[in-house]
Amino acid sequence: MGKEHLGEFEELVLLLIVLLKDEAYGLALRHALKEHADRTVTIGAVHGTVNRLEKKGFIESNLGGASELRGGRRKRLFTITASGKKILEKSRDAKVTLWGKI
Amino acid sequence: MGKEHLGEFEELVLLLIVLLKDEAYGLALRHALKEHADRTVTIGAVHGTVNRLEKKGFIESNLGGASELRGGRRKRLFTITASGKKILEKSRDAKVTLWGKI
DNA sequence: ACAGTAGTTATATAAAGTATAACAAATACC
DNA sequence: GGTATTTGTTATACTTTATATAACTACTGT
Numbered sequence: 001m002g003k004e005h006l007g008e009f010e011e012l013v014l015l016l017i018v019l020l021k022d023e024a025y026g027l028a029l030r031h032a033l034k035e036h037a038d039r040t041v042t043i044g045a046v047h048g049t050v051n052r053l054e055k056k057g058f059i060e061s062n063l064g065g066a067s068e069l070r071g072g073r074r075k076r077l078f079t080i081t082a083s084g085k086k087i088l089e090k091s092r093d094a095k096v097t098l099w100g101k102i
Numbered sequence: 103m104g105k106e107h108l109g110e111f112e113e114l115v116l117l118l119i120v121l122l123k124d125e126a127y128g129l130a131l132r133h134a135l136k137e138h139a140d141r142t143v144t145i146g147a148v149h150g151t152v153n154r155l156e157k158k159g160f161i162e163s164n165l166g167g168a169s170e171l172r173g174g175r176r177k178r179l180f181t182i183t184a185s186g187k188k189i190l191e192k193s194r195d196a197k198v199t200l201w202g203k204i
Numbered sequence: 205a206c207a208g209t210a211g212t213t214a215t216a217t218a219a220a221g222t223a224t225a226a227c228a229a230a231t232a233c234c
Numbered sequence: 235g236g237t238a239t240t241t242g243t244t245a246t247a248c249t250t251t252a253t254a255t256a257a258c259t260a261c262t263g264t
Contacts, residue, residue, distance in 0.1 A: 007220080007251050008110040015200045029209065036203070037196060045253045047212065052251075060182075069208035073260045091110075094139060094203060098117045099194060101138070107253085109220050129242065147222045149243065154220075173240035175229045 011070060012037055013049050014088055016073055017059060017078050025075040026050070027065070044063055058084035108193055114139055115151050116190055119161060119180050123204060127166070127177040127178035152180055157188070 015023040016032045027046065030046050033039040053059045064077040081089075108116065114122045116170075119126040132148050134143040153163045166179040 002211090005110060005221095007109060008113065009252060011117065011197075012200075018188070018204055019200065025211080028241085034201060042254055043212080044255070048252070048254095051213095061196065070212090071260085071262050073209095073211040075210085076212070078110070092197070093114075095117070095194070095197070098114075098138060102117070102120055107252095111221060114237080127242080144220085144223055146224070146245090150221070150223095153244095173229085173231050173242090175240095175242040177241085178243065 002048060004087070006058075006087055009045075009089055010049055010058075011088070012039070012051055012100075013046065014053060014080065014084060017050075018085075018088070022077065026076045029078075053084070054078075058087060069084060070095050106189070108160075108189055111147075112151055112155055112160075112195055113190070114141070114188070115148065116155060116160060116182065116186060119152075120182050120187075121191070124179065124181075127184045131180075156180075159183060162191060 012033070013029060016029055016036065019036070020028055020032055026043055029050070030041065030043055030062050033041060033046070050059065050061070054061055059080055061078050063075050064075040088100045114135070115131060118131055119136065121138070122130055122134055128145055128171065131145050131152070132145050133141065135143060135148070151162070156163055158170040161180045161182055163178050163180050
């Protein structure tokens with residue numbers, strides 16, 4: 001059974017990928033971390049984490065179009081997988097249950 | 103402002119210290135991790151984590167009496183501090199808020 | 205073609221997570 | 235009273251997460 005755990009930052013990023021829907025890519029995630037979680041990190045921190053999440057099978061990525069504005073490389077868009085959803089819920093439930101006992 | 107974050111295992115241990123009240127020491131925590139969180143770890147893992155938590159000021163420890171049963175060294179009992187409580191609540195609220203937006 | 209902008213990859217280091225093994229102190233039993 | 239046994243903590247080492255800095259890639263406007 002599930003031997004894998006999400007680190008705390010991994011969990012946060014995974015939640016934000018869900019929240020951002022079809023606009024979940026590196027820089028947008030970095031921005032969302034600031035807005036929704038008051039977490040200021042560098043872009044390298046974000047990419048390192050999504051790479052790990054993808055390797056573990058919790059998210060998938062595919063290249064989207066380039067930016068609508070001027071300039072810019074193509075975006076790498078992330079979406080959560082079934083097992084990603086499962087582990088998010090599991091992690092939430094575990095904590096809710098514990099808080100309930102306190 | 104709070105620059106420190108709780109790792110996911112740190113948060114779990116901190117919650118269990120609250121739950122165990124005046125019986126929060128190494129081996130009891132290890133047992134509680136199994137019971138309440140289905141997490142099987144070695145005792146070294148637990149002690150490494152509480153040492154970090156104490157260094158960060160989220161818990162305090164003092165030596166309690168020895169075991170009531172036969173044998174045994176004195177227990178090192180842990181209690182959560184005010185800043186420990188604060189960070190636990192902060193971490194919980196942040197996640198609840200995010201889940202709310204999803 | 206060059207400068208600027210949007211984005212990702214590569215590399216390196218610190219912090220968190222975890223295990224194995226050693227040590228310490230108390231008790232029981234012969 | 236010494237030795238084996240139980241309860242517990244410390245020391246040490248290693249792996250995985252978390253994070254930063256810097257380099258690279260690709261597109262766009264002039």
